[in-house]
Amino acid sequence: MAAVNAHLAAMYESYLFSEVDRRVQAYRAENPQKRLLRLGIGDVSRPLAPAVVDALVGAAEEMGQAQSFRGYGPTRGYPFLLQAIIEREYEPVGVKLSQEDVFVSDGAKTDMAALQELFAPDAVAAVCDPVYPVYTDANRMAGRKIVLLPCSQEDGFCPPLPRERVDFLYLCSPNNPTGAALTYAQAARFVDYALENGVALLFDAAYSAYISESGRPKSIFEIQGAKEVAVETGSFSKSAGFTGLRCAWTVVPRENRFGLNALWARRAAAKMNGVSYPVQRAAQAALETPGWEQSRENVRYYMENAKILLGAAEKAGFCTWGGKDAPYLWVKCPDGMSGWEWFDVLLQNKGMICTPGEGFGSCGKGFVRFSAFASREETQEAAARLSEG
């Protein structure tokens, strides 16, 4: 019999959202009249900006004409998009990059799952807890040892440094689900640690557009020395509503001391054929004027939602984190409840759907995540129900 990947076969399926769905369906069956408020989702709800749609349509029409048709594009992305990313996302924060440092892909999840392939099978990965489960899943699938970095409310959910030797370490800032964004000092502590110990940092900046408080880097490359040890993934999903279009990028500076730039380029050439041309044109439009301002309008909309939810949760006396630099509010469950217990209470008593913290790691137990991606009207209704305590 063909020998299958035992690590993959042994993985339990992530039942989080299917279990959420199961409980919601059961509630709905018993309460068909009740209106449900969906604050569980991590998906955007606002449509694409007009300039982005125009670019998508224009590129689609180009593909229908012989003189403007494009087949295979550059594996790492078209220069027009690489340049737009550099100029809009990095130059304003003082980070100088060249096009050879940037790689376009079809999603931050794809890249965050694939980066571990650059390391040895017996390399050790460090992953924060709680966090987006992709980092853990990709390394478990590869049979790698994973060191968890427990994040606590006492530290504002800033991860601790590893106590044992690791080869690479994932950081997610602003964090999904806690909403915590590293300060310059906190980020510098990780960069210094990585420089001193020869550890690679894999920095997930998918939510950087939501940072509003000062003193927090939008890019890890704002920190001195980071180009030597860090790689960073950015995304159009939450900043420009591309969850259904699929486009992201990863910066792997040529200065990377582990040689990851050449390895990532070689992996891309061997395993992928680039990103859809119309989608790359749409991404370019999301970075250039006027698409940038139009997309930022959506970011402000979601952050206004977050502010409304945060105000309501504080009014009701809940302990809260996030909601200022991320479209997520992380709330401690009252009365010592687990995330699943409070999930049930909120569903039964208030018709509200959230995400139990347990779904993001064992340190998420006792918390739930509220998303700010719903409509304003839904968010206001949820805030009213929440503020009653």
Place this chain on the structure above:
Amino acid sequence: MAAVNAHLAAMYESYLFSEVDRRVQAYRAENPQKRLLRLGIGDVSRPLAPAVVDALVGAAEEMGQAQSFRGYGPTRGYPFLLQAIIEREYEPVGVKLSQEDVFVSDGAKTDMAALQELFAPDAVAAVCDPVYPVYTDANRMAGRKIVLLPCSQEDGFCPPLPRERVDFLYLCSPNNPTGAALTYAQAARFVDYALENGVALLFDAAYSAYISESGRPKSIFEIQGAKEVAVETGSFSKSAGFTGLRCAWTVVPRENRFGLNALWARRAAAKMNGVSYPVQRAAQAALETPGWEQSRENVRYYMENAKILLGAAEKAGFCTWGGKDAPYLWVKCPDGMSGWEWFDVLLQNKGMICTPGEGFGSCGKGFVRFSAFASREETQEAAARLSEG
């Protein structure tokens, strides 16, 4: 220092197309007036079908309206596309599938590179020689042992069965670069071998739209018992000109005896977020009337090119393969030349660009590949120059 993937670091870069490019640039610099005929590329040149462009534009506009906007889609693809694939690609050849057997992705290359992740690190892969280099590269990167199956002109480039124990085996039919399409008997021999020996077959059917001779299966699932042991990847790249749009699919039947259906689903859920919605709508249009007929018109155009090239090569007395069930002509170099030597002669004497067979494996030495994807006019000119011998 972070331990990197030594297998990846040790891989030589695929220099084939960059070396082709280097030699072409050098020729161009010395002969700026000469017109070059490009028969090296494996990329399509005809624009997308009108119905496909319409679908792309329509979906782009949907994404700009709140009521029709779509965020994350199903990881494995939208049901409308899964169903269209089943009905257009499989029902006509008598293969019954359910939507749970089909997974949409952003490219056949992506899937063909990723399928090896379903097998154990010490599983052994069998790969034909010569063939599309992705199968070998992906397994070398994972540090796996690879058994090469040498294909010879005496066998019409049909691969032999492995002589030693392997866990999974790649088949590419119609083959890139030789153009050989397995007959029913040849395909059945592999399925029977896989059933008897517990070997998984990874069947690359990216060029199935080009099969014109009778007696050749378009899908491996036309062979009795194949659902138990085979998975198959199909693509919109060459059948509908999607090389720049990016869409493909892989069929992993639930009947697979190694449990690959569940493993592939779990991998997809953990590592990807689905394919761009407008691209999936475009793919659906390429399968439905009238997009299907419009796209097939392009396939016929390329196959007419292949026929023109084949006629010219035969007239000149070259030994040829392919060109009947694939958009590639595989030609033995005259006078015992290597592929690179004949490449240079064709470039210098006839201003023609081909691809040296060595680029597809050591058994490709002494052959070159001509592509039928150029324009008619370029193809006719190439045929005229080639028929002079």
